[in-house]
Amino acid sequence: MNRILLVVVVLVLAGLPLASSTPEFWITHLNYVGLASLVVLGLLLLTGVGGLTSFGQAAFVGIGAYTTAWLTTSIGWSPWVALFIGLAVTFLVAYVLGAITLRLSGHYLPLGTLAWSLSLYYLFGNLQFLGQYDGIAGIAPIRIFGLSMGNGRYIYYLIWVAVLLAMWATRNLLDSRPGRAIRALKSGGGMAESFGINMANYKVIIFVYAALLACVSGWLYAHMQRAVSPSPFGLNYGIEYLFMAVVGGAGSVWGAVLGSTLILTLKDQLQNVLPKILDTTSNFELIVFGVLMILVLQYARDGVWPILASWWNILTGRTERRRVAPPPSAPALTKRPRPEKGSLVLDVQEIRKEFGGLVAVNDISFSLKAGEIMGLIGPNGAGKSTTFNLITGVLPATSGKVQFLGERLDILPSREIARLGVGRTFQHVQLLPTMTVLENVALGAHLRSRVGVLSAALRVDRSEEAKLLHEATKQLQRVGLGDYLYEQAGNLALGQQRILEIARALAADPVLLLLDEPAAGLRYKEKQELAKVLDQLRLEGMSILLVEHDMDFVMNLTDHLVVMDFGTKLAEGKPADVQQNPAVLAAYLGGIDDDFDFDVPATGTAQGGLA
């Protein structure tokens, strides 16, 4: 939606209560839409972006509503103090529930949310001091500078200011350092962990964020209705909020408002119209509602908002404008100290991995020095990827040790290994395809900044964000992807995606770079370019370990080779010596004979090439 339309919508919304001809019903309806939008905005982040399904958001609305109802009626405290306490209570409850339930995966998580949603509902209905199922009545209206918000037309403004602020904060959050991590939750959790990002923390963060928005909605609801009872905080409403998020479209904050408007309006209209058409007072609206839901889920899986947005673009002849200029220059991020050239960086000592009876890696030892490129080669199934995974903490070792700059890697999770200065790429490319190339690489630099959720939501993170984007741009330009900054990563060719992974690993400022088949899928020219970049990194003192099948690439680039076969180390040494080794020749001739190219120069600068 363009800005002019946005301003028109906001002006119409602002003007509606001022016109005395606007029916009271409309105002009340819009108030309910605003209250629901707050809850659904939280779900947008939690379910739409984070992929965590929660049926329990209505219970958090209940915590906000009951806290203020009880504190203002029984103790006589100000609604503003009650809001603060409500937020604190919600924070605590959501944190504890989140820490427990978010560990559950698959369908156990939604089931978990159902369980605590029901528990909280029955708690509201059974506690004597909360009025049991009768609830609490006589709640005073909110007052702002002496002005009572008892009138629906006044609280309307308070509700919609809250909605607009929540939309602004949520949008800001998604476009930031923590936002990138949150956007990785759904499909890139494992990859993000290997860049040092604690994904479990981010799950709890968005869970608490969504609960706090629901709490604000409950607070406003209690003071608008002036009475609370358990029924609006039950499971039915939890499901309805989820519907609103799905129908509106989880990709945009406007989807939350649209989904709430559509569902509440539809429900209301069906309740009015159906009895007249069908000449009966039975609850047929629920059946029609269910059928409509199925149709929406079938034909508009991403929700209605993206469809409306594309119609709007066609109507106005607006095409998507892609930025081309790189982000503005910004001060460089701090770099970690580098080990002296030639000093020991990685020391793998008798590492072993058994899968049941199969010894995939059989007491392998090797070491890597600063400013050295080492290749790990071998026929298919030799154990290269397993060795790689043992070093990167993806797999636990059966025995042996991996030491990096004096620290044990084999006892650390991948997140901690990244923190120490180990960057990696993946054998099967792992990108966030709908995020831009620039954002994907900025994710790699996550640990080099400390911007938190609050400063991101309040948009006070811009100087730090500029540094991160500048660093990401620098790395992309270095690997030759400077023309694709704003392209969606999923649109790149496979070879370019592999290069993007290298830029992302470089953005982490690693001391040791682990590359899993970096040349796979690259064209001749691209391999040459990649070889040049790796050569330059070596000159700068970077240590690189690569697993690769392309023998020309490996022979021309590496200083040192380890050859594996059936999990054991077959040979080790300079490329020129290794390629003369009879055991190596036999292993390759007995396996995939195409792989080993004997006609390569013994030494020389990196050229790259095809096997």
Ligand SMILES: Nc1ncnc2c1ncn2[C@@H]1O[C@H](COP(=O)(O)OP(=O)(O)OP(=O)(O)O)[C@@H](O)[C@H]1O
């Ligand atoms: N998770 C696992 N469970 C059981 N066996 C496994 C597992 N991962 C690997 N293996 C086995 O361990 C051996 C080594 O596999 P690995 O993937 O490390 O070889 P590789 O040299 O990387 O092969 P490629 O070049 O084909 O990727 C193979 O026999 C493989 O089948």
